[in-house]
Amino acid sequence: MLTAPTHAPGAQLLDPAVLARISSLELRARAVVEGFIQGLHRAPHLGSSTDFAEYRPYVPGDDTRRIDWKVYARSDRYYVKEFEADTNTNLVVFLDVSRSMLYGTKLQYACTLAACLTYFSSLQRDRVGMAMFANGVVDFVPPSAKHLRLVLHSLDHAERNVPKTPANPTRLRPIFQRLSDVVRRRSMVAVISDFYEEPDDVVAAINMLRGRGNDIMALHILEPSERTFPFTESSNFVDLESDEKMPVIPEYLREGYQKVIAEHIATLGKRLVGQGVDYSHFDTSEPMDKALFAYLGARSRIERTQKVG
Amino acid sequence: MGILAPAFLAGLLAISIPVIIHMINRERRETIAFPSLMFLRKVPYKSVRRQKLRHLLLLLMRCLAIGIIVASFARPFFDREIAAAPSANDGREVVVLLDRSYSMGLGTRWTRAQAAVRTIAGEIRANDRVSVVAFDATAAQVVEPTASASRVDRVLETLRPGSAPTKFGPAFRMAAQILTASEQSRREIVLVSDFHRVGFTPSDEVSLPLRTTVNTVDVSRGESGDVAVASVAVARQRDGSRVRATVTARVTNLGSDARSVDATLELAGRPADTRAVRVGPRSTAQVVFPAASVSANATRAVVRITRDSQPANDQFFFTIAEDAGASALIIEPPGARANQSLFATRAWAVADDPAVRVDVRSSTAVTPADLRGRSLIVINEAELPAGAFGEEVRRLVREGAILLVAPGERVSLGLTPEWRAELPASVGPASDRAGRWASVDFSNALFEPFKTSRADFSSVTLSRYRALNVVNGGAIIARLDGGAPLIVERAMGDGRILMWALSLDANWTDAPFHPLWVPLLHQLARRSIAGSEVRSWFTAPHVLDLSREGSVLVESPSGVRTRISPDSAPRSVELRERGFYEVRTGSVAIGAGRPVAVNVDLSESDQSHFDPAELVAAVTARGERSAARGNDAVFEGTAQEMERRQAVWWYLLFGAVLLLAGETMFSNRLSRRAVKQPPAAINEGARDAA
Numbered sequence: 001m002l003t004a005p006t007h008a009p010g011a012q013l014l015d016p017a018v019l020a021r022i023s024s025l026e027l028r029a030r031a032v033v034e035g036f037i038q039g040l041h042r043a044p045h046l047g048s049s050t051d052f053a054e055y056r057p058y059v060p061g062d063d064t065r066r067i068d069w070k071v072y073a074r075s076d077r078y079y080v081k082e083f084e085a086d087t088n089t090n091l092v093v094f095l096d097v098s099r100s101m102l103y104g105t106k107l108q109y110a111c112t113l114a115a116c117l118t119y120f121s122s123l124q125r126d127r128v129g130m131a132m133f134a135n136g137v138v139d140f141v142p143p144s145a146k147h148l149r150l151v152l153h154s155l156d157h158a159e160r161n162v163p164k165t166p167a168n169p170t171r172l173r174p175i176f177q178r179l180s181d182v183v184r185r186r187s188m189v190a191v192i193s194d195f196y197e198e199p200d201d202v203v204a205a206i207n208m209l210r211g212r213g214n215d216i217m218a219l220h221i222l223e224p225s226e227r228t229f230p231f232t233e234s235s236n237f238v239d240l241e242s243d244e245k246m247p248v249i250p251e252y253l254r255e256g257y258q259k260v261i262a263e264h265i266a267t268l269g270k271r272l273v274g275q276g277v278d279y280s281h282f283d284t285s286e287p288m289d290k291a292l293f294a295y296l297g298a299r300s301r302i303e304r305t306q307k308v309g
Numbered sequence: 310m311g312i313l314a315p316a317f318l319a320g321l322l323a324i325s326i327p328v329i330i331h332m333i334n335r336e337r338r339e340t341i342a343f344p345s346l347m348f349l350r351k352v353p354y355k356s357v358r359r360q361k362l363r364h365l366l367l368l369l370m371r372c373l374a375i376g377i378i379v380a381s382f383a384r385p386f387f388d389r390e391i392a393a394a395p396s397a398n399d400g401r402e403v404v405v406l407l408d409r410s411y412s413m414g415l416g417t418r419w420t421r422a423q424a425a426v427r428t429i430a431g432e433i434r435a436n437d438r439v440s441v442v443a444f445d446a447t448a449a450q451v452v453e454p455t456a457s458a459s460r461v462d463r464v465l466e467t468l469r470p471g472s473a474p475t476k477f478g479p480a481f482r483m484a485a486q487i488l489t490a491s492e493q494s495r496r497e498i499v500l501v502s503d504f505h506r507v508g509f510t511p512s513d514e515v516s517l518p519l520r521t522t523v524n525t526v527d528v529s530r531g532e533s534g535d536v537a538v539a540s541v542a543v544a545r546q547r548d549g550s551r552v553r554a555t556v557t558a559r560v561t562n563l564g565s566d567a568r569s570v571d572a573t574l575e576l577a578g579r580p581a582d583t584r585a586v587r588v589g590p591r592s593t594a595q596v597v598f599p600a601a602s603v604s605a606n607a608t609r610a611v612v613r614i615t616r617d618s619q620p621a622n623d624q625f626f627f628t629i630a631e632d633a634g635a636s637a638l639i640i641e642p643p644g645a646r647a648n649q650s651l652f653a654t655r656a657w658a659v660a661d662d663p664a665v666r667v668d669v670r671s672s673t674a675v676t677p678a679d680l681r682g683r684s685l686i687v688i689n690e691a692e693l694p695a696g697a698f699g700e701e702v703r704r705l706v707r708e709g710a711i712l713l714v715a716p717g718e719r720v721s722l723g724l725t726p727e728w729r730a731e732l733p734a735s736v737g738p739a740s741d742r743a744g745r746w747a748s749v750d751f752s753n754a755l756f757e758p759f760k761t762s763r764a765d766f767s768s769v770t771l772s773r774y775r776a777l778n779v780v781n782g783g784a785i786i787a788r789l790d791g792g793a794p795l796i797v798e799r800a801m802g803d804g805r806i807l808m809w810a811l812s813l814d815a816n817w818t819d820a821p822f823h824p825l826w827v828p829l830l831h832q833l834a835r836r837s838i839a840g841s842e843v844r845s846w847f848t849a850p851h852v853l854d855l856s857r858e859g860s861v862l863v864e865s866p867s868g869v870r871t872r873i874s875p876d877s878a879p880r881s882v883e884l885r886e887r888g889f890y891e892v893r894t895g896s897v898a899i900g901a902g903r904p905v906a907v908n909v910d911l912s913e914s915d916q917s918h919f920d921p922a923e924l925v926a927a928v929t930a931r932g933e934r935s936a937a938r939g940n941d942a943v944f945e946g947t948a949q950e951m952e953r954r955q956a957v958w959w960y961l962l963f964g965a966v967l968l969l970a971g972e973t974m975f976s977n978r979l980s981r982r983a984v985k986q987p988p989a990a991i992n993e994g995a996r997d998a999a
Contacts, residue, residue: 100344169345196345226344235339239346246346256352264348 055079090143090185091121091128093151094209096193097161098134098170099240103194104223107162109284110192111155113219116288117190118155122148130154131182132161133175135168140179143187166243172197172205180208190217194226196241199267203275210275217278220268224285227265229257313384313955320379327371331364367979370972374965381961400436402454402493404484405429405461406477407468408502410445411621411887412913413528414470415503415535421528422501423465429499430461440487441465444480445473446850450487472621472849472887474913475508477924481515488518496521500924503529506917509924525921534563534916536570536588537622538612543629543845546600554629555600558612562588563914570615574598576629577608586614603629609889609904622914626888626906627846634664635834637685642692642719643673646814650689652821653813656830665834677701684710684837689813690717693728703731707802711837716775717812733783733799734808737776740793745770746820747790753798755786755807758832764825771818774810783808807833846906847884853905855892856880864891866907 058067058078068081093114101107118128122145129143130151138161141151172193183189189209195202195218206216225231231250238245265281272279278297282288312318343349405426413419426441433439433456441452441461452464481498488496496518502508504527517523539561546553562568567590573583581601588594596612607630614623637657639650650669657665670679672691680686680701688694693714694702706712714720716736724732746769751760759766766787777794779785787796789810797808811818820826847853855861855873858880863871866888873880884890884907893902 103344235341237341237343240342253352260348260351
């Protein structure tokens with residue numbers, strides 16, 4: 001079992017404040033991931049693609065390169081050497097780029113997190129893909145072993161995909177229903193969002209993705225001020241997504257708000273974990289290694305499942 | 310509810326100030342972009358509303374405070390809604406104001422008035438109180454508060470119309486006193502009168518207690534005016550040692566029909582002559598009676614006309630006596646100029662009101678006998694008399710005569726100590742400075758006739774004058790344009806000493822040629838006999854001053870005797886009855902005293918009637934709020950009650966101060982609850998996006 005070192009070498013690079021000073025997203029992801037890996041004291045290539053499974057008779061259509069010629073010399077029969085399934089898996093990051101993600105450094109944090117995951121996954125020789133959604137799917141990079149740079153490029157320009165004008169708030173269910181169709185293979189799906197939707201709706205939407213046996217990671221990103229509500233002056237609060245306005249006297253709302261959003265986070269985590277989803281709540285002031293641990297945990301689960309299967 | 314100073318209500322515009330500030334603050338409220346309001350909406354909204362309500366409450370408090378301050382300065386007052394102090398007695402306090410002016414004697418007015426009062430008294434219940442105030446020009450409470458109708462009736466039998474005119478003001482004031490002292494909860498005034506228009510003037514200050522109901526009983530029946538003797542004029546002619554008087558009577562017809570009446574002159578109780586006269590409607594005719602000899606003492610005289618519906622004005626009482634007039638003695642120096650006193654003697658020679666007897670004597674030839682009966686002594690450029698004669702002059706002045714000193718050029722500067730102590734000014738050298746008569750003191754009696762027209766004395770020029778230095782508290786009553794005194798006056802006993810800086814001829818000044826010269830000298834003569842002249846008649850009511858008399862006995866026409874002793878106060882008697890009063894001094898026999906004639910005020914004979922409701926409206930000062938109910942109305946309260954009704958502004962101001970104090974505390978409390986704003990960076994990205 002993998003355990004996260006508390007003070008891993010290079011862990012300071014996981015600090016968002018330090019990362020924010022690195023302009024290149026790829027460089028940022030590399031700094032995070034390689035620092036993370038150094039802390040693990042493990043080989044970076046964790047794939048099991050060389051594990052032998054069985055021989056089976058050759059049938060027309062099989063790749064002739066997979067014929068074991070040594071067995072043919074001994075038995076004068078064509079056998080194809082089968083390895084244990086695919087050693088690589090897919091990682092698809094579903095990134096929320098709705099207007100609510102513009103609040104504070106949430107989008108920047110989410111992009112960096114997505115980049116780290118894809119970069120880390122690429123090191124594992126996994127196929128990486130990415131989908132951005134707001135009111136609908138606004139960008140999609142199909143999973144591929146060669147799509148790391150494409151994903152990083154898209155992430156680098158994620159802000160362009162943020163809707164310019166307020167519209168209806170994001171609804172995850174129809175979006176994920178559509179995305180479930182484009183993710184054809186069993187994959188690891190990392191959903192990075194602030195999840196401004198009722199927990200029931202979020203669970204229902206994520207369940208749409210579980211249909212093909214996908215392993216889901218729900219990465220809940222929030223600004224600290226979204227939880228603590230530290231405002232003091234009475235102000236007009238404007239909903240970034242719908243542009244609705246609401247006069248608010250913070251000092252009278254703070255306590256109730258903190259209670260409501262804490263309940264929301266707790267309920268969301270409880271419901272998603274209950275559904276077998278890896279739920280992680282991220283504060284933009286927190287390091288990103290938690291996300292990487294979540295990724296590794298999910299991947300190992302997939303491997304175990306495949307072996308059992 | 311009324312407002313004394315409605316102009317202050319313009320200050321209500323100031324309420325817009327906090328509203329504008331509130332709106333400006335609201336406009337300037339910060340906008341914060343937030344990811345989603347879904348959780349904010351889940352928070353119970355009442356806290357936000359409460360805060361908004363608090364801000365609205367703050368705004369309301371500020372607006373209310375301004376409104377109250379403005380309202381307090383506008384001086385609101387309650388007109389009748391302040392509840393009267395709870396009274397243990399639920400009865401009525403009725404004050405009957407009974408008009409007994411002489412016009413009430415016209416026709417059957419007095420009978421109707423008595424019947425009205427009896428009816429009112431008959432309606433008095435056991436817990437009610439009624440009092441009666443009889444009034445004409447003055448008011449007197451003839452029945453103390455009582456519930457007994459018989460007592461009212463007994464007093465009513467003794468009352469008769471008087472000789473004075475109607476004045477409503479004193480009656481209402483007395484009624485106010487009675488009602489204010491009353492503890493009855495219901496206060497009522499019943500005014501029984503013929504409602505002469507002359508009886509009330511808007512300037513009368515009438516202030517009745519709160520919730521006083523006024524009922525009126527009008528006893529007039531539209532009677533037209535009658536014929537009255539308005540006045541008489543007596544022209545005296547001296548025929549040797551006798552004085553003959555010609556009486557001219559003015560007979561006025563106040564009615565709308567021409568009337569023929571007989572006018573009779575009675576002298577000393579005997580008819581002297583009767584003349585028929587026809588007087589047109591609303592016009593006056595003169596009746597001239599033949600001249601008759603009169604004695605030195607005052608003779609009683611009456612002009613009577615044919616009796617009509619109003620007998621009080623059918624007789625005119627007056628006295629005829631030799632006109633004492635004024636008597637002037639001019640003392641000249643030896644070798645005086647020929648015209649030195651010419652302008653003074655000519656001016657007084659033409660005087661007739663009063664006639665002035667003038668004698669000119671040389672200072673060397675004048676004797677004490679020349680001073681007898683003099684009211685005016687003029688020292689015209691002569692030395693002031695010394696010795697016994699000087700003392701006699703001073704005695705005369707102390708008894709009321711006027712001494713006019715015109716030093717001219719001849720009077721030396723040396724004065725006897727006696728004169729130096731009495732004169733209002735010392736005489737300085739003659740000044741050659743030319744000038745004008747600049748100013749006079751119009752409040753001085755000498756210039757009283759010129760006060761109304763503000764006569765211009767500045768056209769009087771002069772070439773020389775003697776400097777007068779005021780001493781002994783003398784008063785400067787006329788000045789030259791350089792400020793130098795022209796006339797200085799000082800009282801001496803009952804008389805006066807006047808010093809004139811010029812001469813009495815035209816040597817130094819052109820004053821003798823000025824149109825004001827003759828009237829000024831006539832006024833000087835008139836003033837010299839002021840207080841000593843005998844008036845032919847008085848108009849009731851009149852207060853006869855007897856302070857110069859010793860112990861006197863005054864007998865009224867109805868036979869009421871009043872003794873005035875030297876130590877009684879006041880030393881006067883009120884002449885209220887028409888006819889002849891007799892003033893007797895010492896041991897004078899009955900009937901030989903000095904007669905004093907008193908007549909009624911003819912203005913009361915004018916039957917100009919006015920609506921009682923108009924009277925009510927006039928005395929309330931705000932007639933539109935008097936809510937006349939038939940003849941009823943509610944008067945304003947007394948001055949104390951008015952003050953109490955207006956005192957609401959103090960409470961308003963106090964309330965505003967409390968409100969502002971509460972607003973300050975409330976506002977501070979809200980401010981203290983505010984905490985520090987979070988770092989701006991938190992919202993920076995969201996603001997940029999918004």
